[in-house]
Amino acid sequence: MSSPRILIVDDEADLRELLEITLLKMGLDVDSADCLTQARAYLAEQDYDLVLTDMRLPDGLGIELVREVSADNRTTPIAVITAFGSAENAVAALKAGAFDYLSKPVRVEQLRQMVQSALRIDKRSASVTPAAPSLRLIGESAAMRDLRAQIVRLARSMAPIAITGESGSGKELAARDMHSQSARADKPFVAVNCGAIPEALMEAEFFGYRKGAFTGASDDREGFFQAANGGTLLLDEVADLPLAMQVKLLRAIQERRVRKIGATVEEPVDVRLISATHQNLAEWVEQGKFRQDLYYRLNVIELRLPPLRERLDDIGLLSQAILARLGAPGDPAVLSAAALDALRQYGFPGNVRELENILERAMAFADGGVIEVADLALKSGPVAASDIQVPASVPAPDTPAPAPAEASLPNSLPDHMDEVEREVIRRALAKTNFNRTQAAELLGVSFRQLRYRMQRLGINEPD
Known part of the structure; x- marks a missing residue:
């Protein structure tokens, strides 16, 4: 079996020689070109497992090669070498379809990591059949079909992805789908809720620490970056990161190295970064709440998830899948x-998350496994006490006579307020045939709040 073949495109003889020696020591076959014309000739003759090109060449820019390879629908991963500090060039190359990038001066260790990731992609592409991939995101609407196609395409790249969408629209599922379709599928997927970590613990949680680094550090501990090494790290609700942590995260992304608290040296990490948020990060940058340089590093490619109201045709399919998962095996509830x-x-x-909550609650009230409209208890906004009509089967309370101009004041305001609240709750319960969940929805309170008020006011279910 022949070794993987790499094409190097660079006009600097010294750098080209360094790259050749490093790749040959890895057991790879190498071809070299010093300009775009020669590189195109090589690509016309045979396929490569990886193309590594400099951005600036005597007869053009390396990004032209990136666009040509992408336009030809080749599966060849192509990476670019950018000058130190040229973040704009790196971002432009990734958006054009580059697999990854290296910054000058090129570090041999980082080069090896990038090549190994590219070869994993090529090997996976050869083993995967062209059949439609199995993804977690469900739906047959045009928006969902387009979204799944984007996920499969973006899974081949190392470019950082920023997933945007409303809460409950499935941002983490999209990230997991992207990981499962990538060459990193057999490596860890680590999801981090940035808003759930206390600020004082963030650095230790992200980068780890050495034994004795601070009080309570009784052992060495890996951070999120080390735990996701070789795989994918999802930064969920990344807008919640404090500014001080944003600086440290930016360095880790740029250098692809992290240093544990208490350590004196940095260690390399190979992580594909995906961020997610329901906030508008561009507005947060303008308001000074989010660093602009970190925003451009994370938001190389944006993937927007449509809200559920934009794909209502998927509700039947989604509901069927949710009920099958929540119900008894072989006997799911039906709508x-x-x-x-x-x-x-x-x-x-609340999008798909709200749909799942509605269906789970409705299953408890469904008669014979068939969910009706009343079982859904869809929110229509809080209902005022005056809007609640009491059924004829339940005796309505006596209508009080109009108060005189000089109405007498109650002897006890708390007792009077309790009586008013008791009457409103009784009306809501009568309207819903004592269905406390639906009564709580009518009154705009939670089920627990209603149950507490009923216990406090001595309201019991009739025999």
Whole structure:
């Protein structure tokens, strides 16, 4: 079996020789070109497992080669070498379809990591059949088909991806799909909720620490970057990172090295970064809440997830999958036609997460496994006490006579307020046939709040 073949395109003889020697020591076959014309001739003759090109060449720019390879629908990963500090060139190359980039001066260790990642991609591409990939994101709407196609395409790149979308729209699922379709699928996927980590612990959680680095550090500990080494690191709700941590994260991304707290040397990490947020990071940059340089590092390619209200045709398929997962094996609950229509007319401010919550609650009230509209208890906004109509089967309270001009004051305001609240709750319970979940929805309170008030006010279910 022949060794993988790499094409190096660089007009600097010294750097070209360094790259050749490093790759030959890795057991790879190497071809070299000093200009775009020669590189195009090589590419016309045979396929390569990786193309490594400088950005500035005597007869053009390396990004032209990137665009040509991408336009030809080749599966060849292509990486670029950029001058030190040229972040704009690196971002432009990644957006054009480059697999990865190296900054001058090229570090041999970083070169080896990048080549190994590229060869994993090429090997995976050869073993994967052209059948449609199995992804976690469900839906057959045009928006979802386009989204899945983008995920499969972006999975081949090392470019940082910024996933945007409303809460509950499936940002973490999209990140997991991207990881599972990449050459890193057999490596760790680490998801980090940036808003759930106390600021004082962030550096230790992200980069790890050495034994004795601070009080309580009884052992060495790996951070998120080390745990995700070789795989994918998802920074969920990245907008919640404090500015001080943003500086340290930017260095780790640029250098691809991290230093544990208490350590004297940095260690290399090979991590594909995906960030996610429901905030508008561009506005946060303008307001000074998020660093502009970190924004451009993370937001190389943006992947937008559509809210559920933009793909209402998927509600039936989503509901079916959710009910099959939540229900008893072989006997899932089903939606009535009216209930499905009601869901399709609902706005879903909480997106797919809210849909799952609605269906899980409805299953508890469904009669015979069939979910009706009333079981869904869809929110229509808090209902005022005056809007609640009591059914004829339940005796309505006596209507008080109009108060005189000089109405007498209650002897006890707390007792009076309790009586008013008791009456409103009784009306809501009567309207819903004592369904406490639906009554809570009518009154705009949570189920727990309603249950507490009923216990405090002595309201019991009738026999």
